[in-house]
Amino acid sequence: MPEALDESDFRRLVASARWGDDHAWRTLVEHWTPRLFAFLHSRCRDPELSEELVQDVFVKVAQRLVDYDERGRFSSWIMLIAINRLRDEMRRRTRHARPVEHETLGALAGSTPSTAPDAPGAQESRRALDDALRSLSEPERELLHLRHAVGLSFSDISELLGEPRGTLLARHHRVLGKLRAFLAPHDPNNPQEPNASSDEEGGDA
Amino acid sequence: MASHDTNPSPHSAAGGFDEAAFGDPQLEAQLTQHFAIEADATGVDLSALAARVASVSAEELPSRVYRPRVRRFAPLQAAALIAVGLVALRLLGPSPAPATLDSDGLVVSPIALPATVLADVDLLTRDIVVRERAISNLSGVADFECELEALFPEAEFRCDS
Numbered sequence: 001m002p003e004a005l006d007e008s009d010f011r012r013l014v015a016s017a018r019w020g021d022d023h024a025w026r027t028l029v030e031h032w033t034p035r036l037f038a039f040l041h042s043r044c045r046d047p048e049l050s051e052e053l054v055q056d057v058f059v060k061v062a063q064r065l066v067d068y069d070e071r072g073r074f075s076s077w078i079m080l081i082a083i084n085r086l087r088d089e090m091r092r093r094t095r096h097a098r099p100v101e102h103e104t105l106g107a108l109a110g111s112t113p114s115t116a117p118d119a120p121g122a123q124e125s126r127r128a129l130d131d132a133l134r135s136l137s138e139p140e141r142e143l144l145h146l147r148h149a150v151g152l153s154f155s156d157i158s159e160l161l162g163e164p165r166g167t168l169l170a171r172h173h174r175v176l177g178k179l180r181a182f183l184a185p186h187d188p189n190n191p192q193e194p195n196a197s198s199d200e201e202g203g204d205a
Numbered sequence: 206m207a208s209h210d211t212n213p214s215p216h217s218a219a220g221g222f223d224e225a226a227f228g229d230p231q232l233e234a235q236l237t238q239h240f241a242i243e244a245d246a247t248g249v250d251l252s253a254l255a256a257r258v259a260s261v262s263a264e265e266l267p268s269r270v271y272r273p274r275v276r277r278f279a280p281l282q283a284a285a286l287i288a289v290g291l292v293a294l295r296l297l298g299p300s301p302a303p304a305t306l307d308s309d310g311l312v313v314s315p316i317a318l319p320a321t322v323l324a325d326v327d328l329l330t331r332d333i334v335v336r337e338r339a340i341s342n343l344s345g346v347a348d349f350e351c352e353l354e355a356l357f358p359e360a361e362f363r364c365d366s
Binding site: 066 | 227228229232233235236237239240241242243244247248249251252254255257258259261262263264265266267268
């Protein structure tokens with residue numbers, strides 16, 4: 001995994017890539033590929049489609065680099081391209097009525113980790129978290145994916161979604177509360193009944 | 206992925222909100238790990254994907270798309286524009302030989318660029334060539350000069366071929 005980069009790094013790399021610096025472009029691609037893949041896969045649950053979309057996103061970014069306005073955040077810009085590309089693809093698939101077994105793919109993905117074997121109970125807690133995530137609304141899940149699969153800051157998400165940062169922070173806080181409430185019965189360390197009322201309070205700021 | 210960012214939200218104090226007050230570090234770390242494991246479980250080699258994507262998308266970078274086109278055409282276009290401008294000046298300006306009339310209408314005598322004009326074209330195009338060579342160290346300048354020589358044989362371009 002490449003080192004963490006911030007917006008000033010992105011601006012510098014974009015400027016260099018525009019002038020034909022292959023290394024700068026590669027650095028950008030290497031930084032963003034895992035993040036975009038994680039986000040797209042978390043949304044569509046289809047690894048092949050996610051790979052295809054990652055490539056499409058970078059082709060589009062390269063084509064539009066000449067028009068990129070450096071006053072905006074690169075993170076928000078690239079994610080907007082990814083979200084739009086994903087929505088287009090999903091619309092196209094819906095039109096062509098291609099059924100995708102999301103649940104099956106998700107279950108398969110969860111059952112074949114390429115990492116080290118899980119600690120006892122880890123798989124169960126992951127499944128519980130998966131169920132909890134499924135219980136959320138689409139905008140709530142999107143917020144979590146942007147924040148925790150991609151690692152965007154709330155400022156990036158705010159610019160990307162066009163919503164005030166305070167609203168997003170409050171929504172995120174509320175969603176975490178929902179997840180806690182959902183997960184409480186599955187938590188062996190927490191014998192108490194779930195009590196999410198405090199987290200459910202306080203609407204969007 | 207997000208788990209590799211030491212701090213994915215460096216703007217915690219911006220906007221008057223303390224992000225820490227809205228967070229749950231343990232659950233957030235669990236979420237980050239969950240998404241990372243999900244992506245990992247697909248078995249997709251992300252390094253190979255990044256290498257492939259970088260190679261394919263680099264072909265679309267503005268430098269690749271525009272520069273060769275500019276390199277190829279800019280000097281020729283500039284030379285052509287200069288030549289057209291000079292010809293226009295020659296036609297619009299005072300003519301050394303008046304146009305002749307015959308029964309079919311106005312017939313302009315064939316344009317013969319005077320030696321001084323050709324020398325100007327030569328100097329200007331040579332200047333363009335020198336600049337182009339200095340900027341891009343372009344190979345194929347000799348071909349370019351040959352093209353110009355074909356266009357303006359009187360101008361004595363240095364065509365080596």
